[in-house]
Amino acid sequence: DSGVTQTPKHLITATGQRVTLRCSPRSGDLSVYWYQQSLDQGLQFLIQYYNGEERAKGNILERFSAQQFPDLHSELNLSSLELGDSALYFCASSVGVGPTYEQYFGPGTRLTVT
Amino acid sequence: GESVGLHLPTLSVQEGDNSIINCAYSNSASDYFIWYKQESGKGPQFIIDIRSNMDKRQGQRVTVLLNKTVKHLSLQIAATQPGDSAVYFCAETGGSNYKLTFGKGTLLTVNP
Numbered sequence: 165d166s167g168v169t170q171t172p173k174h175l176i177t178a179t180g181q182r183v184t185l186r187c188s189p190r191s192g193d194l195s196v197y198w199y200q201q202s203l204d205q206g207l208q209f210l211i212q213y214y215n216g217e218e219r220a221k222g223n224i225l226e227r228f229s230a231q232q233f234p235d236l237h238s239e240l241n242l243s244s245l246e247l248g249d250s251a252l253y254f255c256a257s258s259v260g261v262g263p264t265y266e267q268y269f270g271p272g273t274r275l276t277v278t
Numbered sequence: 279g280e281s282v283g284l285h286l287p288t289l290s291v292q293e294g295d296n297s298i299i300n301c302a303y304s305n306s307a308s309d310y311f312i313w314y315k316q317e318s319g320k321g322p323q324f325i326i327d328i329r330s331n332m333d334k335r336q337g338q339r340v341t342v343l344l345n346k347t348v349k350h351l352s353l354q355i356a357a358t359q360p361g362d363s364a365v366y367f368c369a370e371t372g373g374s375n376y377k378l379t380f381g382k383g384t385l386l387t388v389n390p
Contacts, residue, residue: 263376267378
């Protein structure tokens with residue numbers, strides 16, 4: 165158990181809909197990262213927050229947004245969903261900023277768009 | 279552009295054998311590398327890392343080798359066990375100071 169929790173575990177929704185994925189980092193970690201894992205693209209970095217502020221953006225679509233709240237939990241919002249958005253979404257947390265801080269991954273949320 | 283790739287998508291070994299998983303990278307600015315293990319239904323888990331000023335680093339039953347000349351990274355697992363069955367990813371930072379770039383992964387299957 166990494167100490168990172170994600171809800172829900174599974175989500176099935178229709179195209180055009182909007183969903184929210186939630187992540188609680190390990191106790192004491194200030195950074196939260198979001199990743200998308202699909203069969204064709206592998207594990208792709210989406211966005212990072214540190215202590216409530218956005219610190220880095222990766223391959224995140226404009227239809228997607230995220231935020232980190234004062235209690236450090238984070239939410240990833242996916243809107244106008246398309247079939248191609250079906251994937252595993254992982255949250256990871258670390259103590260500090262930067263990729264050399266060990267990232268602890270949650271169990272993921274499996275999103276299926278039908 | 280940047281890319282991190284794996285030579286073999288699958289690897290099958292016998293229990294007790296040593297396993298070697300390979301990874302090629304193309305960004306010469308890469309200065310930090312990590313191996314992750316992902317078991318079925320779980321998120322990736324850190325195994326071992328290495329900085330570009332090293333060519334070898336050892337952990338418990340695992341060794342990472344880095345050859346900067348040919349931009350190649352390998353993970354060696356000694357005395358492979360059934361619990362080692364998983365997908366293994368290499369990741370590198372490249373010239374980035376904020377993100378990791380992951381390879382596609384190699385599926386390791388350990389046969390009893």
